[in-house]
Amino acid sequence: MSLDGQLPPKIRLLRAAAELLANSGGSAVSTRQITQLAGVTAPTLYHHFGDKEGLFDAVVAAGFDEYVAGERDFAPSGQPLEDIGRMWDNHVQFGLNQPELYLVMFGNIRPESRPAIVADAEALMEEMLNKAAVAGQLNVPPREAARSILAANVGVTLMLIAEKAPERNLELSAMTRDAMIFAVSTEQARSERPEDAGKSSVVVAAIALNAALQASHSDQLSSSELKLFLEWLHRISTSSTS
Amino acid sequence: MSLDGQLPPKIRLLRAAAELLANSGGSAVSTRQITQLAGVTAPTLYHHFGDKEGLFDAVVAAGFDEYVAGERDFAPSGQPLEDIGRMWDNHVQFGLNQPELYLVMFGNIRPESRPAIVADAEALMEEMLNKAAVAGQLNVPPREAARSILAANVGVTLMLIAEKAPERNLELSAMTRDAMIFAVSTEQARSERPEDAGKSSVVVAAIALNAALQASHSDQLSSSELKLFLEWLHRISTSSTS
DNA sequence: CAGTTCATATAGCGTTGCTATAGGTGATAG
DNA sequence: CTATCACCTATAGCAACGCTATATGAACTG
Structure with missing residues (x-):
C-alpha cells in the first residue's frame, strides 16, 4: 500500500495527497490516509507543510503549474480574444478532468479569504486581455474584464462538476463563454477583421x-x-x- | 447561553444552527455548538434531522424561502428581462448579506452531486425567462438561458464573498449581469434597452x-x-x- | 390499566487534525 | 575520531469531531 519507497518523504506526501484527492470521489481525505499511503507518520507531514491546508496548497501549486502550462500552450494565436476563448475552454476542461483538485483550488470559498490561486488565474487572464486592449478590442479595462470572465468561468465549471457526468452539457460553457467575451469586446473586434492589430x-x-x-x-x-x-x-x- | 426555553427542540435546533452559521465567520460549525446553544443533547438532533447535513438542509430550506420571497417581491414589472436583472441583483445581495448560509446553499459543491437548491433556483429563473420568451425577447431556450445566467450569477457571488468586504466591487456583478442578459436577448429586446449601447x-x-x-x-x-x-x-x- | 410510540438523555465509539517530546541521522568542527 | 548541532522522523496521545447503542420518561391508544 505504500508509495515507492526511496523518494524523499516530502515528495511521497505530495504524491499521496494528490492521488487520494484525485480518487476520493468527493468524500474528504484525511491526513491519516495520506501519511499511511506515503509511508510516514503524522509529524512528518506537519514538519514539511505546517498543516493539512499547507499540504493541499502545495498540491494545488503543482496543479496550478499544470493549469498554467495548458493555458499558455496555444496562446500565441494572432487573435487575443480567440485565445481568451481557449483559456476559458481549457479552464473548464481542467476542472472536469480533475474535479477534486479543481474544487480544492477554486471551490473552497470562505468569506473574506480569497484563495491565492484566484489572483493568479486572474492575472493570467488579464495578461491576455491586455493584448486585446492594446489592439483596441476591449471596451472595459482588462482587470475588470478578467475578473468578470473568470467569475463566470468558475461558476460554469462548478456547475458542470456538480452535474452527473453523462448529463454534462458543454453547450452551457460555450454559450456563457461567448456571451462574456462578446460583452467585453469592441465593435471593431466583433467585426472580426482587425487588420491593423499588430500596428497598435x-x-x-x-x-x-x-x-x-x-x-x-x-x-x-x-x-x-x-x-x-x-x-x-x-x-x-x-x-x-x- | 441557551435559546428561549419553551419552543420545541426542533425549532430551537434550527434557530441555533442558523444563528451559529450566520456568525461563524467562515470557520466550521459543530453539532456540539448547535446542541449546546439549543439546550438539547446530541441524539435529539439526530432524531429530528438524521444527521448534520439534514439539519443544514432544513436551515437552507428556510433560507431558500426567504430567497424566493425576495425574488418574487418585485417581479411583476412589465419587462421580463429587467426582472431577470433584479433577480440577479437580489441573488448577489442575498449572498453578501448571509455569506455563510449562501455558501452552504451554493458553495458546497461535490462532484456529481447537485445541491437540490440549484435546481430550484434554476426553475425560478427559468419561469421568469419563459415570460421573456413568450414576448419574443429570448434568442435561446429559457432552460439553457437560466442555467447559463445562474452559473455566472453564482460564480460572481462566490467571488464577491471571497473578497474582503471593503474591497467588494459591485461593478463586477453589474457588468457580468448585463453581459449575460444581453447575450440571451433578441435584437428587439436590445433595442428596447438603449442604455446598454456601446461605450464612447x-x-x-x-x-x-x-x-x-x-x-x-x-x-x-x-x-x-x-x-x-x-x-x-x-x-x-x-x-x-x- | 397495559401497550405502543415518540422524544430526550447518558455515555461512549471511532475518527479527525494536530502536537509535546524524544530519538535517530548526517554533515561539520576541533 | 569524536563532539556538536541542525535537521528529520517516530512514539504516543490530546481535544474535538460526527454519530449511535441503549435507556428513560412522557403521551397517547386500546
Whole structure:
C-alpha cells in the first residue's frame, strides 16, 4: 500500500495527497490516509507543510503549474480574444478532468479569504486581455474584464462538476463563454477583421484618445487636469520612439 | 447561553444552527455548538434531522424561502428581462448579506452531486425567462438561458464573498449581469434597452492607451507624471457612459 | 390499566487534525 | 575520531469531531 519507497518523504506526501484527492470521489481525505499511503507518520507531514491546508496548497501549486502550462500552450494565436476563448475552454476542461483538485483550488470559498490561486488565474487572464486592449478590442479595462470572465468561468465549471457526468452539457460553457467575451469586446473586434492589430501602439492609441477626448465633452477631469493631460498626450503622440 | 426555553427542540435546533452559521465567520460549525446553544443533547438532533447535513438542509430550506420571497417581491414589472436583472441583483445581495448560509446553499459543491437548491433556483429563473420568451425577447431556450445566467450569477457571488468586504466591487456583478442578459436577448429586446449601447470611443481609446503604455516602457513622461497620467486614464476608462 | 410510540438523555465509539517530546541521522568542527 | 548541532522522523496521545447503542420518561391508544 505504500508509495515507492526511496523518494524523499516530502515528495511521497505530495504524491499521496494528490492521488487520494484525485480518487476520493468527493468524500474528504484525511491526513491519516495520506501519511499511511506515503509511508510516514503524522509529524512528518506537519514538519514539511505546517498543516493539512499547507499540504493541499502545495498540491494545488503543482496543479496550478499544470493549469498554467495548458493555458499558455496555444496562446500565441494572432487573435487575443480567440485565445481568451481557449483559456476559458481549457479552464473548464481542467476542472472536469480533475474535479477534486479543481474544487480544492477554486471551490473552497470562505468569506473574506480569497484563495491565492484566484489572483493568479486572474492575472493570467488579464495578461491576455491586455493584448486585446492594446489592439483596441476591449471596451472595459482588462482587470475588470478578467475578473468578470473568470467569475463566470468558475461558476460554469462548478456547475458542470456538480452535474452527473453523462448529463454534462458543454453547450452551457460555450454559450456563457461567448456571451462574456462578446460583452467585453469592441465593435471593431466583433467585426472580426482587425487588420491593423499588430500596428497598435502607444502612439496610435494616444492619437485616438486625443481626438476622442476633444470631440466629446467628458467631465471626468477638471479643466486644469485636462489641459495637462492633453499636453502629456501630445508629448506621447509626437514621440518617434516605439 | 441557551435559546428561549419553551419552543420545541426542533425549532430551537434550527434557530441555533442558523444563528451559529450566520456568525461563524467562515470557520466550521459543530453539532456540539448547535446542541449546546439549543439546550438539547446530541441524539435529539439526530432524531429530528438524521444527521448534520439534514439539519443544514432544513436551515437552507428556510433560507431558500426567504430567497424566493425576495425574488418574487418585485417581479411583476412589465419587462421580463429587467426582472431577470433584479433577480440577479437580489441573488448577489442575498449572498453578501448571509455569506455563510449562501455558501452552504451554493458553495458546497461535490462532484456529481447537485445541491437540490440549484435546481430550484434554476426553475425560478427559468419561469421568469419563459415570460421573456413568450414576448419574443429570448434568442435561446429559457432552460439553457437560466442555467447559463445562474452559473455566472453564482460564480460572481462566490467571488464577491471571497473578497474582503471593503474591497467588494459591485461593478463586477453589474457588468457580468448585463453581459449575460444581453447575450440571451433578441435584437428587439436590445433595442428596447438603449442604455446598454456601446461605450464612447473616448473610453475605448483610453483603455487601449492605458494598456499600451503599461506594455511598452515609454520614457516620454517622468515616473511621477506617468503615475498621475495613468490615474487620470483609469478615471476615464472606468467612467460610465450611461 | 397495559401497550405502543415518540422524544430526550447518558455515555461512549471511532475518527479527525494536530502536537509535546524524544530519538535517530548526517554533515561539520576541533 | 569524536563532539556538536541542525535537521528529520517516530512514539504516543490530546481535544474535538460526527454519530449511535441503549435507556428513560412522557403521551397517547386500546
